[in-house]
Amino acid sequence: MKWSVKSLFKRGCFVVTAVTVASYYFLTLKWRRTYLEFRLDLSSSEEFMESQSSWSWTTFDAVKASHDNTDSRYYTKEKLAPWIERPTNSNEYPGKNGDPYVMKNVTAGEQQRLDEGWNKYRFNELVCSKIPFHRTIRDDREISCKTRRWKKPLGTASVIIIFYNEAWCTLIRTIFSVLETSPKMLLKEIILIDDVSTYDDLKSPLEEFVKNLKIVRLIRLKERSGIAPARMAGARASTGDVIVFLDAHCECANGWLEPLMERIAEEPMALISPVIEDMSYDTFSMKIRKTRDVPIGVTNWDLGFGWGYQRKRSADEPTDAVIKSPVVVGVSAIRKSYFFELGGFDEELKFWGAEQLEISFKVWLCGGTLEIHPCSHVGHMHRRGFQYDDLADEIARNSKRVAEVWMGDYKEQFYRRWPRARFIDAGDLSKQIALRDKLKCKDFSWFLENLHSDMYAVPEDDVVYWGQWATGTNGSAVCFDSGSDVFKAMILYPCHGETGNQLLMYTRQGEMRLNAEHEWCMVQMGSKVTFTSCVYPEGEVPEKQRWKFIENLFREIHLFPIFQREK
Template sequence: MRIRKYFRGSGRVLAFVFIASVIWLLFDMAALRISINDVNTQLLKEVIVKQREAVKQQATKRTNVANRGGFKQVQKVDLDLETEVKISDEGDTGNDDVIRKRTRVNPAVKDIKFNEHIQSKETGQLRLWDGSKALAKYFEREIGKSEAAKPQASTSTTAPRKVAAKVTVRKKNDNIDQRVKQAEATVPVSEARKNASENAPRKVPVELPNLTKAPPSGVEEKRHLTQEPKIKLEHSVQKANESVVKKAYKTQNKVANNVQPEKQHAPSKEKAEAVHTVKPKKNNLESNVIVEGKQKTATNQSDPNGVKHQAHAMEKPVVPQHVVNKPNDTVTRKPGVHKVMLLDVTQKPRDPAAVGQFGLAAVVPRDKEGEMRSRWNEGHFNVYLSEQIPLDRAIPDTRPQACSENLVHDDLPTTSVIFCFVDEVWSTLLRSVHSVLNRSPPHLLKEIILVDDFSTKEYLKDNLDVYMSQFPKVRIVRLKERQGLIRARLAGAAVATGEVLTFLDSHIECNVGWLEPLLERVYMDRRKVACPVIEVISDKDMSYVLVDNFQRGIFKWPLVFGWSTLSEEVIKRDKMKDSDPIRCPVMAGGLFSIDRKYFYELGTYDPGLEVWGGENMEISFKIWMCGGEIEIIPCSRVGHIFRSENPYKFPKDRQRTVERNLARVAEVWLDEYKDLFYGHGYHHLLDKGAVDIGNLTEQIWLREKLQCKSFRWYLENVYPDMNAPLVRAEGLIFNLGTRKCLTLEKGVISFDVCDLNKQSQHFNHTWMRNLQQRGSCIGIQGPREGVAIQPCDNASPRLRWLHKSLILSSSLVEHFIAEHLAQRKCLAADPYGKGLHLNECDPASQFQKWHFTNYYTP
């Protein structure tokens, strides 16, 4: 009754129905929302699982790529990672002891952090840090703890504590596919390097590529895959440097115990037991090259006791390096720095009383003076004293004081040091090699390549092979016929594997800290070519002599190399210190470091140059005019034996060979200034019938391809203090007899009142010694030797007139003397002003005396 009474009336019924409908709708919407959430959650889980699997696969790929490429890090992955490397000084028990990567990724995986290979400071082992912990936290936060706890979620979204990634280490042998087994936690670096070192052959047969073209990319990649892992440390650098010296000294002293010091110099007559010859494919110069191989250990045949030597101590890498991202357009690297390593390793404790020790002058005993004189021509220096001096003698540190405090980068490029020699004196060649081995950081010295340019001395054959076999980093390349310095360097560069090529002469001594400053400049700009300060080793007493600071290489006409000291004005203006690099217009040519790839981009040396001469001019002009720079680095010092004459034999006439080379350089690089070269005594080279300078098409095309600047730009921007006028004299030509000026109108010569505004009175006396107005020249014509106007031809001697020349007597300097005539005849004005005649020279005749308005040379 109460219920019926309650629902009495239609209004109450409708109200109840409405309220019930609303309540039912709310329950329905709640159920629908729960269903939608379940679907969204499942979809989100599936998306995240896929992303996680993709990330894990990408990380595994990066790990394998890094191991195959010497542990180099990949610049970018699918998540658009951008890395910044940090190293903590803490222990190896937490996040602070690893190399961490701060990442910037897409919003879907915002907080994921990936960690690459690390090295524990305490264990020296390589670890693959597990970044899955951060990944799991992200999943839990996005999906929810309740969903993460479900069975299907735990199997698909929960990350393990360790990521099992394969770390593959390639051995340094021909079987590249042989790999180390999978390692999950750690891979010992020292053991991997040991295996690589033990399996590495001492010498690898090389098929030389075209010497003027860069090696193919496939060769580059293969070499890259066989490099040892590099590890970069950005903390405790100085301590690591000290450990290098200590370990190197310790190992070297072990080797020294098996060496007879007093017998090191003596070349052996026995044949090497472990030398094999590799005959490369014939291709131009390639058919004339032999690469000698060495075993890891060999008997030192120059030791009468036949003691076997172990591998040189410098071969073992002591300081590991972490590999950082290489520079490109989007990533900037922030490597560590350290002071220059002052290595000076010796095979035995030095004898302070040894002849020439510490770079002091040596004295020839009176009873040995005859032997000294008789042996002088072997190298055109004191060969006798050179053989008395220790192969690893100490020399004074001549660097400016600031150099010892200078910092260089930890990840400098490696270098191949190339020595080219022919019939070099045994002791000087060995001393050159020892100075590089003993004073170069081992991790930067990739190899030493000795290029034998068909030497005839017996001691430079099997004996040299045996002696150098004790040094694993030394390779010998032998040319089958005499090629000369230029092509020998190209042969050495063709087989080099270092990132930087360092060319040295074979009678030098590198000073402490010589290498890193050179590599630092190339590291900072790959287009910089770095040269050491070349100091003097006396050819008479073998003393090491310091040279003046602020010197640079220059040239004078006709392309003659020389040294010049910067003026005090320039030093003060630029606020230069004695340790600052010096811009060098022309390198000396024998000693420099250049990026290997850049060397090939420049086209190397002109392969048309023969034997020796002019190559330093050619490559210097090419570097400067095609976008590079040459610098002398005062913190790098190398002593060099300067000799009074060139001891090398030339297959052809020496003078003609050098002149021909210089003519090629002038034709390709000097533009209109080539007249200055020919005009300074090389007119005869213009006679193509007498001198063939070869085809220049390829070199001219190369200059156009490289978009090189003009020689005028070079003079204005690189060598502005060079005096290089395009003509010897110009303006009006005034005749003292007629008191008028020479005039040329419509091909007719006459005299008129001097007027600077008349172009018909303007003449040039060119470097070809032509009296020229535009394209017309005054010359001698016909058997009667009449004076006439002819088209200009630089090769024609009948158009040349000596005037104001140093070869003339003082009484004839104002005359125009016909150059090609055996009997001297001079240009004379007609007394009546009707033309020119050729008469016998008369110092007193006023009609034979001429003056230009402007003279540019004495």
């Protein structure tokens, strides 16, 4: 092919232009990336690229805008300054940045205090007391959360903290963490509700401490009430636009309050929770999770609470987008006027248990929404073991009230898993039922279909046996038991009559079902029997989950039935 001088000139100009444009965009991109790394103090470009899997020009514009204080629609950084500036401490100290603190070379005196703390509070009180009240938590929030600006106006918040015989170190650090991370413009007050504590340090010493913090109010109840009534006392005393409920053993991370306030301003019928970060009861370590790792609140037929997986997020979904959750924990925020439109908490829920499910069902079924904001993070310390063993009847009563008011015909699923609750007096339910009817709330089937479809209710016609499977005489019977970990081998354990991990259902499909925080089916795995997720009704029952009931092989097995029908 022959080329003319003219054509060669044209093609040469085209190549030069293309190279010039490509170079411009490459250099501009590199400059903007460098700008981002500099402004966000990222340690390396690898860390940046890992945190921003789908970087775009929009991200750059958002970062640039976050440092632009000229847009009057948003709060400036200065306007969102906290009530109290956290004291700076460049030295190393126990628990700094949320790192674990492990004591070494413990003396005899320290060991005695360690033992006393575990017995008294069910956590490592000695380690807790050595961690400063003003410790920092490493800020590992998503980039989109760190750079986000918050729209005006957001109103004011009342933070309500109830406590009963709380350790001084956890209570005071909770208070300071709120004061040092909450904007003065948004935080109107902290209300402490004392549910008749008996420890000396929570009496006059606490009153003296509160005197020095004008924003903090201390209200002492006259009689022991429990979580729901105590929170209602705080809600009535509050004067902010938004109520934020916290436990007395929490630590708030930077920027925790603004996301909650903005979402409620956008959606007035939202009950919204921060990401609850687990704080170790032994070392008090705490880490901030990424959005993709945030769990959602779930429940089960015995109305217990657990954590589940959020739906799979698309690659281009914003990391600061709210996450829908079937239920939420007690740490949450809600517009005060909306809270009272819903009737608040059922004040007949005494002491502990079911209050978070009651408000969750109420919000969802009566037109609201429950969400978790991935930009808001609050550490929560769960004590070792269960501290309410002596309140079994009260917990059963509370759960029964929730089941009777909100679950409709599905309450039978609750009674089958907690049979003794059927015979407990739930008290007067007329006020709650009248409120449900007044608000024209949906049936519980809507909750199952739209939010919690994995709460499968086996049709009554499919149930053959339902109860405890035991061997031995009634006085010394041991039952099939899933143990503390359903993924380990099933065990034989003394029959306790509380169902739970001893409640097994044999179905017409040949399954042996266990309902805990999830629907589990019994399987044989090598030489042991354990549990995996049930496949039916989403698919056919696999062979490994199918069991055959042979009458004459069960001469030594006794069924203490809750339900039994002809096969």
